[in-house]
Amino acid sequence: MIVSPHHLDLTVTGKQHLDIHLADGLSLPLTIVHRGQGPAVLVAGGTHGDEFEGQIALTRLARTIAADDVLGTLILMPFHNVPACQAGTRLTPGDGCDLNRLYGRPHGSGPAHLIARFVETTLLPRIDWVIDLHSGGKAHEFVLSSNVQARYPSAECDAMLAPLLAFDAPYAIVFDEVPASPHMPHGGTLEDAARALGKKAISSELGGAGRATPQSLAVAERGLRNLLSHIGVVPSDDARRPEQSRSRLLFLGRPEHHVTIATTGCFAPLVELGTEVRRGDLLGHIESRETAEAIHAPTAGVVIAVASRGRQQKGNAVIYLADDITPEKT
Ligand SMILES: [Zn+2]
Structure with missing residues (x-):
């Protein structure tokens, strides 16, 4: 109706x-x-x-x-x-x-x-x-x-x-x-x-x-x-x-949870959803003909989102991390 x-x-x-x-x-x-x-x-x-x-x-x-x-x-x-x-x-x-x-x-x-x-x-x-x-x-x-x-x-x-x-x-x-x-x-x-x-x-x-x-x-x-x-x-x-x-x-909710990239190119992830990473771990690369940007974890955390399109623009967040605050772990 x-x-x-x-x-x-x-x-x-x-x-x-x-x-x-x-x-x-x-x-x-x-x-x-x-x-x-x-x-x-x-x-x-x-x-x-x-x-x-x-x-x-x-x-x-x-x-x-x-x-x-x-x-x-x-x-x-x-x-x-x-x-x-x-x-x-x-x-x-x-x-x-x-x-x-x-x-x-x-x-x-x-x-x-x-x-x-x-x-x-x-x-x-x-x-x-x-x-x-x-x-x-x-x-x-x-x-x-x-x-x-x-x-x-x-x-x-x-x-x-x-x-x-x-x-x-x-x-x-x-x-x-x-x-x-x-x-x-x-x-x-x-x-x-x-x-x-x-x-x-x-x-x-x-x-x-x-x-x-x-x-x-x-x-x-x-x-x-x-x-x-x-x-x-x-x-x-x-x-x-x-x-x-x-x-x-x-x-x-911390700035380091948004893992952003400094170059434009193809995103090649090295981590899966749910992976626990340590600060500095290699998360993937941005591939271009001239360079490959290594993406390192700015903080420890759990991978909660991964970009699903290949080509990414400079400044995009290609991975989101989050802190585990499950009560028995804090
Ligand atoms: Zn939505």
Whole structure:
């Protein structure tokens, strides 16, 4: 059913498949399930159109979930950046907008701006939680992980550890912003906008390299079910609880965690996802006809992301490292 943003009603008992009309040729698909009293949760996939796990997991959940499964309000938004999802690209085709850099900022008139404005003004004020399912897209591959944006250590981080661990992905990562770094900023993201309004936000990095895998999809779907049960909006007897979590807890937030390169050329990695490296270890090379740049680990850590495209530009982050902060190890 096509509805205008002004006629969106989140209090209709049952399941609604809606297309929110934002402009000619631009409709945002939402599935809204509401029953009784409980938390209101917005789940997004496809914030970047080349990240497929969230799009698939949410499409399946939208099809299969029943009103009786829900206690509260569940809003599923599988194709957050619809034009980018349709094109299979990270950014909106045409104007090259990154939807996840537009939140909390003045909005323009392109499709991504219209989507951000709708979500920010119509959905965010009416929900308690945001779950935004990302992966590494075509450019990177990440370890399968739940994520939270927070300072570490901090009271905010402590308060979010239970939902972060409830996801029960192989890794759970606390991301802090590195000042002045262009890599993985918080400003402009859906999660940051939600947190600014006092909402809780969890995201993920579930693989990438431009394709979904059976394993990444299984972790996405299972993790989402665990988290929705922990929040209470889709209670499930067989959901894993935070204290049962098998996630390895990591922290990324120091400048040395972003391993950047000084030359342009072909990236030849020497490490795999999940490898533990020591400071100074050789991580790979940037190959060009004149030189080969050796990439050394600027710090010890766990490899949590590796660039998945061959040719890399000077200044790119080709590997991300993180500190293991799993409690028994600290
Ligand atoms: Zn993303």
